[in-house]
Amino acid sequence: MRRTKKFASLLLALIMVFSLGITAFAEENTHTYEIYQIFTGDYSDGILSNVKWGKNGTGIPGDAVDSSILEKLEAVAGSASDTAQLAVINKYAKLSTAPYTSGTATSYENLPNGYYLVKDQDGTQNTENGFYTLYVVKVVNGTLEFEPKGDVPEAEKKIVEGANKVDVNEASIGDTVNYEITGTLPTNFDDYNTYYYVFTDTLSKGLTYKNDVKVTVGGVDVTKYFYVNAADYSATDGTTIKVGIQDIKALNLLAGVTVTKDSKIVVTYSATLNENAVIAGEGNPNDVKLTYSNDPNNSGTGATTSPGENPDEPSTDHPTGETPKDQVVTYTTELTILKKNDEGKVLPGAEFTLTGDSVNIVLVTAEKFTVDDKGEYWKLKDGTYTTTAPTIGGETDNSEDYANTATKYSKTVEITAKGTGKDETSVVGVVDEGGHVTFTGLGVGTYTITETKTPAGYNTIAPITFTLTFDAGTKAFASNNTAVAVGADNKLDTTIVNEKGATLPETGGMGTTIFYVIGSVLVLGAAVLLIVKRRMRAERQ
Template sequence: MKGQVKTMKHIKKMLAAVLACAMVMAMGIGAFAASITLTDEPDKFKDDHTYNVYQIFTGDVATKTVTEGETTKTVKELQNVKYGSSYGDTGASVPKSVLDQIEDARAFADSLVKADPAVLGDPVAQLKKDNGFKAEGLATGYYLIVDTATGELKEGDVYSQYIVQILEDVSIATKKDVPESKKEITSDDHPSSEGGEANPGISGDKKTDNVSIGDTVTFTVTAKVPAHATDYDYYYFIIGDKLSAGLTFGEIKSVQVDGTDMKKKGANGVEDKDAEYALYTGADTSNNNTFEVALLKANTAAFAGKTITVVYTATLNENAVIGGEGNDNTVKVTYSNDPNNKYNGTNDETKPGKPDSTKEVPTGETPEEVTKTFTSGIKLQKIDQDGNALKGASFTIEGDSINKVVKNVETFEEASDGTYYKLKTGAYTTEAPQTEDTMVAAPAGATDGYVVAAADFDGETITVGGTKYRVVNKDETPTHILKKKNVELYEDVAKKYKKTTTEQVVETTNHISQELPVNDDGTLNFEGLGAGTYTIKETTVPDGYSKASDTTVVITFNNTTKKFTATVNGTEVSEDATTNLFPVDVKNIAGNALPSTGGIGTTIFYVVGTILVLGAGVLLVTKRRMRAE
């Protein structure tokens, strides 16, 4: 019996130990060593960077089971959170009020990066090429990763920062992107052909169309919002489009984000709080743009990293340039470009989505993409055999127009006479770097700013350049605004860049068929012609005249000079210096006077025919006489 009791005691102790282990395992609480690795993709410039790793918080990893609907899963979370070695008060418990701030990781990272470097202390590790961009043996917790890159960055490379929660080994990808945009002509009214296969419309790399005056062309503009737009309190993203005088703006057919229609501010049924973009035209635009589409929520997850597509129409009008340099249509994206978010966006209350022109708001621009609509034409002159103008005729022109599609893409190259500076974001700006805080004259309409403080003013002032300034009151007009020192935002303040343009030419084809009457002076214009071979036929002949022969016109476009040349029935003709139209004379001969070419042939036929008849008569008479004899 005693043996049984002793055995039971041992069993109870074992069960207690097992239960204790099970409880510990169930709670899943513990401190572990983890690692951070920066992945290779999509950043091809990673080898040029070194990243400092700062320990902000440490804590124990706990696992718990959560149920969402019918799904049960195990998740990890950080408990017993304490200040890390890089933050101050190392080892002290972190209050809930501070932990709540981490919910907005971007803002929290902002506050850390903008702080005095001494607050962060020394990094606990580095991620760089020499160690394979991997840091090991890190305590679980929160870490701030800061890019230390300085000096010249390669084209397209940008500065980055992250805040990461480490509960286990993690891999993160660098997020380095700048806005990109492109424009295509997508009109289904002008079918194209590539490689012998018909396409439903002009697309792909097609940046030029040859159309007739009065034709409507549909343009598609696409622009990608950078993924890091969420790093900003307010991120400007404005698609601006500028049409030449020869193109009349029609309408915005659609604005979409990744294929889904966006809500326009001011549209029926759309409340201001729900609006996703604003449309500006005319005087409300900047830089003489024809229209601007300004995103209102570009810094949200619904738009960051997504593609915006704008489809609109324009019509080639009577001001179109015939021949020459074509009719330009330019797109450019203006966007926030501050890599360290030191100047969060200030929205223009009267023009939502656009920067407040009275505030210092750094913005960048994408390289322009330009589409050009080149067009040629023919001026037909109807004349009689004496060179006098004839009216009362009509002509048709028919042929396949080979349209030259030109993609003009801007790039930036280093140049001592350049007007652009390169930022660490990879963007370019014409704003010169500020090497020190400077007061400049306030722009017209400014409501916020400074005035020179009176000598006896005893309130708060700032001293810039040896002069004291104070903030204006609500009823005052500022005389100055402060431009802060910002050289740390620039890749190299000594280097300047200029824009250069490269081109790619692609061909498309559309069929031309048109009939027009001549004017009272015997002229008519066939305009909007691309390169190709055209046949001109007289369909209505003036009374008393014979129908003119068909005329063949061959128009050629030079991809290098962007000029048209032409031949008429094999003879080269020159463009009129004023109209840029190629002259074509079509002669009619009066009905009682046969054309010189046809007349000679007919006369010869008559003479030869008469001789043959006379010869036959002579032969017949001779034979009869011979028989009679």
């Protein structure tokens, strides 16, 4: 009877231990639980007597439990951690057998009195934000009710702009974008013996990683203890960076470093917006996910030595979960100039200089059209090109709009990077034969368009200045000058018209000389006539 009372006290103590600090998960339950019957017995006022092996115990079902086992369980009842107590209790649970019952509920009725262990079904939590609950043990008097204990870490990514941390920003090609990733730890971090922790960060092809990762825990630089993969950081199809550690709990063995459930793991690095950047549209995303240990019941034995420097890529045989991806996006835009004369015809050959405080590396785009029987373009009389084939004859005849209805053209696009990316203030572009020049990779700032070469016979336009702004909420660019408008595609467009020079009066030309000659002849003729008349008058007298 003495052993029975002790065991009853033990079980009641365990009830208290495993009920304290339990974290209930979200209302939507994605767990399937397995209930294992370790012991059976007679229940009265919280006391389990006549203790026998249950269906899932390591002894023969129905046989009495040996007193030595009760002593071992009694000895562990005062252990500081749930994990330490479960390490002993698990020795007497045969989890390889079929569970007594299973389901998704957290309450079960009409169970035989006894001592039960509850666990997640293996393989059911290898999902996004998945986690296995710490085993729950309960003394049952017909009804089993429990609250699963478990939690998941989070990974949050931000773009750092001065004192602000944002999800969306803008940049010019050549600009540096600074990133910060903040990772948390689960509230039941102490239930794990080891804890696998790896960030996977993916940059789109428009971002070039600058190989400057830094990792801190509680403000302490621990970068050298983390693995950072040596990937091809100039990859044109994007870059993946892995930053992680085999067992983050091992950092506690380092002097001056403390890792607890409240710790924040902060990763910072930077990237440059490059020539492969997506212009407007969906922008240039950068996302991160965190892979983490998610089964405190299967987490190894724990580290006995501090982690080494510059470790190999971490791996684990223990179950892991993944957080949802957290994404930030950087946007950039472009300016297209269409050059025409006052009759609406394009004027190729004009040269424009774009000056501004956000001009680093700008891509200048020009189109070239070549006669090609297999081409997809036709030339219009105004000098522009179209992919719409001419219609000859009938009510829809539009042949008069075309320079030649029988000649097709193919188009090639030439993109030239202008600027060094180091405090550049201006770039120059030449209008192509289609009348366009495009400056690509512009961020916010004030810009001036100056015509630095004007087609012969036309007047040079006055400089056009505009200020480009960006609304992170709507992800839209805006211009303060209606002459340089932002279209529905989030890109800038402007049409610049050159007028022909006027014919002005001139001096010193042949026309004036002729008047001088005629005038002289008339004066001379008048003088001769005057002399003749005087002689005739004299003879009469």
